[in-house]
Amino acid sequence: MDKRWFRKLFTRRIFVAVMILIQIALLWFLVRSGSEITKITSVVLTVTSILVALYIVSQPDKIPYKMTWIFIILALPVFGGLLYIVCKFQGSSRKTRVLLRETRRISGDLFAPESGTTEEISLRFPEYTAQARYLSDHAGFPVCDASACEYLSPGERFYERVLEELRKAEKYIFIECFIIQHGVMWDPVLDILSEKASAGLDVRIMYDDMGCFFRLPSDYSRTLGSKGIKCMVFNPFRPFLSAIQNNRDHRKIVSIDGKVAFTGGSNFADEYINAKPRFGHWKDASVMVTGKAALSLTAMFLEMWSALDPTADDRSLLHPQVPANSGPQDEGYLIPYSDSPTDKEHVGANVFLHMITCAKKNIYINTPYLILDDTLLGALMLRAKSGVDVRIITPGIADKPLVHATTRCYYRHLIGCGAKIYEYSPGFIHSKTIAVDGNSAIVGTANFDYRSLYLHFECGVWMVGCRAAREIEADFLDTLDKCRPITEDDCKKNIFVRFTEEVLRLFSPIM
Numbered sequence: 001m002d003k004r005w006f007r008k009l010f011t012r013r014i015f016v017a018v019m020i021l022i023q024i025a026l027l028w029f030l031v032r033s034g035s036e037i038t039k040i041t042s043v044v045l046t047v048t049s050i051l052v053a054l055y056i057v058s059q060p061d062k063i064p065y066k067m068t069w070i071f072i073i074l075a076l077p078v079f080g081g082l083l084y085i086v087c088k089f090q091g092s093s094r095k096t097r098v099l100l101r102e103t104r105r106i107s108g109d110l111f112a113p114e115s116g117t118t119e120e121i122s123l124r125f126p127e128y129t130a131q132a133r134y135l136s137d138h139a140g141f142p143v144c145d146a147s148a149c150e151y152l153s154p155g156e157r158f159y160e161r162v163l164e165e166l167r168k169a170e171k172y173i174f175i176e177c178f179i180i181q182h183g184v185m186w187d188p189v190l191d192i193l194s195e196k197a198s199a200g201l202d203v204r205i206m207y208d209d210m211g212c213f214f215r216l217p218s219d220y221s222r223t224l225g226s227k228g229i230k231c232m233v234f235n236p237f238r239p240f241l242s243a244i245q246n247n248r249d250h251r252k253i254v255s256i257d258g259k260v261a262f263t264g265g266s267n268f269a270d271e272y273i274n275a276k277p278r279f280g281h282w283k284d285a286s287v288m289v290t291g292k293a294a295l296s297l298t299a300m301f302l303e304m305w306s307a308l309d310p311t312a313d314d315r316s317l318l319h320p321q322v323p324a325n326s327g328p329q330d331e332g333y334l335i336p337y338s339d340s341p342t343d344k345e346h347v348g349a350n351v352f353l354h355m356i357t358c359a360k361k362n363i364y365i366n367t368p369y370l371i372l373d374d375t376l377l378g379a380l381m382l383r384a385k386s387g388v389d390v391r392i393i394t395p396g397i398a399d400k401p402l403v404h405a406t407t408r409c410y411y412r413h414l415i416g417c418g419a420k421i422y423e424y425s426p427g428f429i430h431s432k433t434i435a436v437d438g439n440s441a442i443v444g445t446a447n448f449d450y451r452s453l454y455l456h457f458e459c460g461v462w463m464v465g466c467r468a469a470r471e472i473e474a475d476f477l478d479t480l481d482k483c484r485p486i487t488e489d490d491c492k493k494n495i496f497v498r499f500t501e502e503v504l505r506l507f508s509p510i511m
Contacts (some may be wrong), residue, residue, distance in 0.1 A: 020410055039286050049073050049081030056084070063374060064449070068507055117143035121333055121464065128440055128464050131354040132335065135462065139347050141337040145293035147466040149334055149461065151443070153431060153475055155272040155284040157373055158264065159185060165260050165288070166192045171286055172202040174255040174301045178211035178222075178248070178445075184275035186268045190227075197228035206232040206305060208249040215269065218491035231310050247341045250456040252286075252445050253301050258462060261294035263336070263459055265430045272430070279397040280427020283479070285366065287443045287461050287468060289334060296336040300459060300486035330467025339446065339458045348446045348451040352434065359436045362389035364476040366431035369396055370407040371449035371508045377410065381417040393476070394430045403449075406508050409501040412491035422483035429479075432460075433472055441469035450508065 053073050056066050064274040067133070073080030091119055096225060119137050122129040123142065135141045152158040166173060166189065173196060180186055197203040205224060212220070222229040230411020234249040244420040254262040264286025289297065331449035339348035356363060356379045363383060392414070398404030411421050432448075446452040463469050493501065 008358055023369070028338060032483075039131050044392060045081065045237065046077055048085075049077050052081035052084050062244045065373075073507060075352070075483050079087065086308065115332065117145050119355040120145065125333075125439070127358050127360070131351070131358065131440075131462065132333070132464075133355060134336045134350065135337055135347075139337060141335050142292070142296060143310065144289075144292035144296060144334045144336070147289055147293035147334045149293065149463055149466050150288040151285070151468040151471040151475070152215070152262075152264070152288060153283065153285040154274070155266045155282065155430075156274065156287070157264065158266045158284065158286040158288075159432065161288055162254055162262060163188065163192070165256050165262075166196070166254075166263055169201055169256045171257045172204070172255075174204050174206075174253065174267075174302065174305075176206040176250065176251055176253040176301050177282065178208045178250050179215060179422055180205075180207050180212055181215040181269040183270040185270050185273050189268060193229055193403075194227040202230070203228065204230045204232070204236060204409055205302075206249070206308070208234045209236045209361050210248050210469045211267070216432065221238075234308065248456050249304070250452060251300075251304075251338065251459045252457065253297050255298040258295050260288060260290050261297035261336075262288050263296055263297060263445065263461060265432050265436075265445060277427070279395070279399050282427060283424065283429050283431055285431035285472075285475075289461060293334040293336050293461065297459070300336070302336045304457070308366055313397045331467070334466065334468070335462045337460060337462060339453075339456075341455050341457065346454060348444075348460070349373070349376065351460070352376060352446075352448070355434050355436050355440065356380055358389050358440075359383055362435075362473075363391070364433075364435045364473060365390075365392045365448065366429055366433045366476065366479075367392065367395050367448040368395055368399070368428065368430050368432070369403055369447045369449040369452075370410055372410055373450065373453075376448070377413065380414060380419060384414065386420040387418075390414070391422065391476075391480070392419065393422045393424055393429055393479060394486060395430075396425045397427045399428055402504070406495050406504040407500070409508070410507045412488070413484055415486065415488055415491060421486040422480060423486060424479065424482060425484050433476070435469060435473040435476055437475050438470055440464045441466075441472040443468075443472065 044094075054069055056069050059066070069084050070079075072083065076083070080342050118129075118132050121132040129207055132143060136143050149159070153160055173193060175193075182190075193205070207216075217223075218236075224231040235247065252263055252265070252267060265284045266272045266286050271278045271282050274282055335352065337347055339346065350379070353376060356376070381388055394407055395404065415421060422462050431443075432446055433441065433443050440463065442460050442462050444458065446456070446458040446460060
């Protein structure tokens with residue numbers, strides 16, 4: 001990065017930090033100055049905290065989430081309620097929620113289930129009928145039978161295939177991701193995108209401003225625009241305590257002509273392909289899908305784009321240049337799906353729960369963060385107690401020490417029920433996969449934590465009967481050779497560490 005870009009990044013970050021600190025200082029002075037206004041303010045804030053606590057109790061949120069906020073309000077009776085209001089209303093704006101619902105309604109026919117495919121799953125894979133019907137009939141994501149899926153791990157394989165397919169693009173390229181950073185990985189991609197845009201292709205990029213906050217200058221969308229690339233910045237970060245910052249676009253989608261699409265854990269920064277090691281060896285996982293499944297991921301991208309730019313009319317772009325059922329096809333079924341925090345339907349959590357509860361032989365999970373709610377934790381513990389082989393791989397080198405310490409809080413509960421936990425010794429496992437019984441699997445963008453499952457926009461591909469599902473299981477078992485098993489002795493801690501873990505668990509729903 002040149003000095004000009006560094007100055008832009010530095011100036012923006014310093015400005016945001018100073019503005020937030022000034023607001024906190026002014027609020028603290030107002031409450032602590034000792035004036036008559038201070039007394040009135042303290043009373044108002046205390047009453048606000050009481051009303052907020054009553055509101056929290058009445059909401060249909062997860063119990064641990066409620067307990068965390070009630071504890072904060074008890075500990076901070078003056079500021080606790082205000083803190084909740086600031087965090088609560090940092091979700092997506094009402095305008096964004098309305099636009100997303102309206103866009104989904106308009107494009108509903110694009111997600112209409114193919115007739116008979118759910119019944120086919122019921123006949124061939126009856127144990128997954130409930131999962132298919134939930135995703136297809138209730139959540140509205142079609143079962144894709146005329147599709148193929150290729151499992152790509154680690155990130156280097158994903159990168160090779162993306163470059164190969166980008167060069168073949170003939171009509172359009174759509175990229176949606178959480179992180180972009182110039183370097184060995186992104187620069188060749190940008191060169192291809194610039195070349196394709198110059199040739200008249202419709203090239204679009206959508207990235208999350210928080211994910212790129214320390215990586216790109218605030219005017220990067222204009223830089224891309226100067227190359228003929230359309231750009232949308234999701235939820236731009238602003239230096240105000242009332243800013244809408246909680247719901248981030250954590251999805252990763254690369255769609256090429258509606259014929260080929262990618263999703264998974266990989267962003268576009270050097271650590272994802274181990275070109276710039278940060279936490280040892282970085283292991284990630286993605287999938288490349290073709291046919292109807294690629295078209296489904298394309299529709300997800302355009303839904304989000306249309307919600308951010310209501311003037312766009314992109315439905316004609318959804319039709320690829322060849323029939324969706326042409327090209328290679330898998331013997332199984334795929335359902336690409338997405339999850340939005342703007343509704344009350346927690347698709348990502350429900351899909352994970354279905355996978356866990358239908359397992360009869362084994363459950364293999366890769367996740368960088370293991371911060372579970374009571375429902376998912378209870379389901380994993382019950383399957384382990386029932387004799388199902390439950391194994392989970394987490395990082396051996398943490399990217400966020402506090403979050404990793406919280407992840408370790410859940411080890412002893414799972415190990416005590418018979419589950420097996422492993423830490424990836426070479427470095428950081430960023431794969432977000434779950435494989436069940438060698439026949440069904442998910443590769444996606446969601447971690448096993450509160451933020452991914454309840455606050456972020458996420459996506460993934462559920463598969464059954466596909467070769468990729470078996471490859472995901474095989475890759476998991478191969479990875480175990482590079483992992484350190486966690487034992488019950490590792491979970492035995494002194495009273496101070498145990499107390500710290502319990503505190504971390506208490507605050508885990510808002511991490």
